[in-house]
Amino acid sequence: LLQLHPDFLSPCFSQLDQLVIDSAVEKREMEHKHALIQQRSLSFFQDFSYDDSKVEFNVDAPNGVVMEGYLFKRASNAFKTWNRRWFSIQNSQLVYQKKLKDVLTVVVEDLRLCTVKPCEDIERRFCFEVVSPTKSCMLQADSEKLRQAWIQAVQASIASAYRESPDCYYIE
Numbered sequence: 001l002l003q004l005h006p007d008f009l010s011p012c013f014s015q016l017d018q019l020v021i022d023s024a025v026e027k028r029e030m031e032h033k034h035a036l037i038q039q040r041s042l043s044f045f046q047d048f049s050y051d052d053s054k055v056e057f058n059v060d061a062p063n064g065v066v067m068e069g070y071l072f073k074r075a076s077n078a079f080k081t082w083n084r085r086w087f088s089i090q091n092s093q094l095v096y097q098k099k100l101k102d103v104l105t106v107v108v109e110d111l112r113l114c115t116v117k118p119c120e121d122i123e124r125r126f127c128f129e130v131v132s133p134t135k136s137c138m139l140q141a142d143s144e145k146l147r148q149a150w151i152q153a154v155q156a157s158i159a160s161a162y163r164e165s166p167d168c169y170y171i172e
Contacts, residue, residue: 030086030100037069057089057153059160065090066160067153072124072140073107082124082140089153092161094130094137107137112161116154118147130154 057067068088073096075081085096087107094108108114108130119127119138126147127140141147 026100033100034070057149057156059156063090066157067150069146069150070142071096071150074138074140076135087139089157092157092164094154108132110161111154111158114154114158116151116158118151 059066066089068086068090070084071087072082073085073087075083085098086100087094087096089095089111092111093106094111094114095104095106097104109132114130114132116128116130119129122138124140126142126144127138128147128151130137130139139150141150
């Protein structure tokens with residue numbers, strides 16, 4: 001049998017230990033971030049009304065993130081599976097990531113080219129669709145109030161993107 005030398009195994013074990021620690025830290029950070037967002041959402045929605053002066057998103061946020069939170073996204077594959085992802089609206093784009101610190105996946109490159117609409121004729125509740133010239137993305141919020149907040153945030157971001165770039169014609 002092949003015997004592994006201790007000098008070879010030691011770095012492997014320390015790398016494995018570090019990976020376990022990094023994974024636990026990342027998981028804890030994501031859980032903390034989710035808890036804060038959820039707490040903020042719950043306190044906001046306890047007195048939520050459809051008054052336009054009360055909105056949970058901020059198109060002028062200093063970090064550029066207009067709104068963020070978990071949504072279910074319907075896959076575009078043949079199975080049309082639904083996956084929970086961390087979405088955000090930032091820099092006139094709709095993006096998501098599977099895990100904290102993952103690379104952002106851009107769903108919509110430029111919100112100026114999009115529309116957003118609620119979807120009632122679907123097997124799931126609280127769904128809405130973001131439609132661009134090249135594709136559409138079906139999303140599901142956790143409640144009707146969250147769906148309305150996301151729709152309003154996308155609409156406000158579209159309007160804001162037009163205000164920030166006065167050119168009327170967009171050419172790729």
